[in-house]
Amino acid sequence: MPRQQPPARSTRRRSYDQFCATARALDSVGDRWTLLIVRELLAGPRRYTDLHADLPGVSTDVLASRLKDMEQGGLATRRRLPPPAAASVYELTARGHGLLPVLAALAEWGAPVIGERRPTDAVRAHWFALPLLRALGGLTRRGVVEVHLDEGEFHVRTGGPAEGAGVYGDGPATHADARIVLDGEVCLALGRGEFTLAEAVEDGRIEVVGDGPLVGELRGARTLP
Structure with a gap:
């Protein structure tokens, strides 16, 4: 007798099955790690290995699955860089970039309870970008601000991102219009x-x-201008 094959698993993503905009949004970004992947991609195109390095705690299987879901949901795309890079990168679509205010609001909402850094807490300098962007939101001049913290360096763009660039980026800027030096506590207090x-x-x-x-x-x- 031929051996029976196990039933194929459904490829349909889980859904709340509610006719509600909030529920539909959570169908797309409610899974664990998805919004943190968006946080990383707001810094611009990233290789899979870079994403994995800056998302300590995520397994390779989960990261690959979330990225696939984000591609299918129209939040992110993958493209091949031209030589000599010869690597694939993930980047946000316009719909994915539309999550910036959501991430900024979550950062603002979570700032009062962040407290002191725990011994088990990982930290990356560019994770301070979201609270800092709130403080820089009133600037009228467009440009790049390089930020120096004890935790490292990152840069943010005022006046909106340039075409093909992220809202912020890890490390020093290729060209900075201004540089600021502060510590993480001040950054969080601003947020x-x-x-x-x-x-x-x-x-x-x-x-x-x-x-x-x-x-x-x-x-x-x-x-004056």
Whole structure:
């Protein structure tokens, strides 16, 4: 007698099956790790190995599965870089980028309970970008701000991302219009709205380095266009 094959597993993703916009959104991004993958891809195109390195705790199987789901859901795409890179990268679609306000709101909501860093907590400098973006949101000048923390360096773009670039990026910027030096606690306090960017600069909690219109605005000396 021929051996029976086990029934094939359904490839249909889990759904709340509710006619509700919130439920539909959670069908796409409610799985564990998905929003954190979005956080990483907001920094721009990333290789799988880079994503895995900056998402400590995720298994390779889960990461691959989430990325596949994000591609199928229209949140991310994968493309091959031209030589000499010869590597594939993942990047957010326009719909994926639309999650920036969601991530920013979650960061703001979670900031009051983050407390002190636990011994088991991983940390990456660019994870401070979301709370800092809230404080930089009032800037009118478009440019790149390089941020120096004890935890490392990252850079953020004011006035919206340039075409093909992320909202923020890990490491120093190729070209920075301004540089600021602060610590993680100040960054989180800015995200909580405990003081403004101008107040932090004025009382010396943030050091601004450089010159030009964006530097002037960061220092509170707004210059006319």
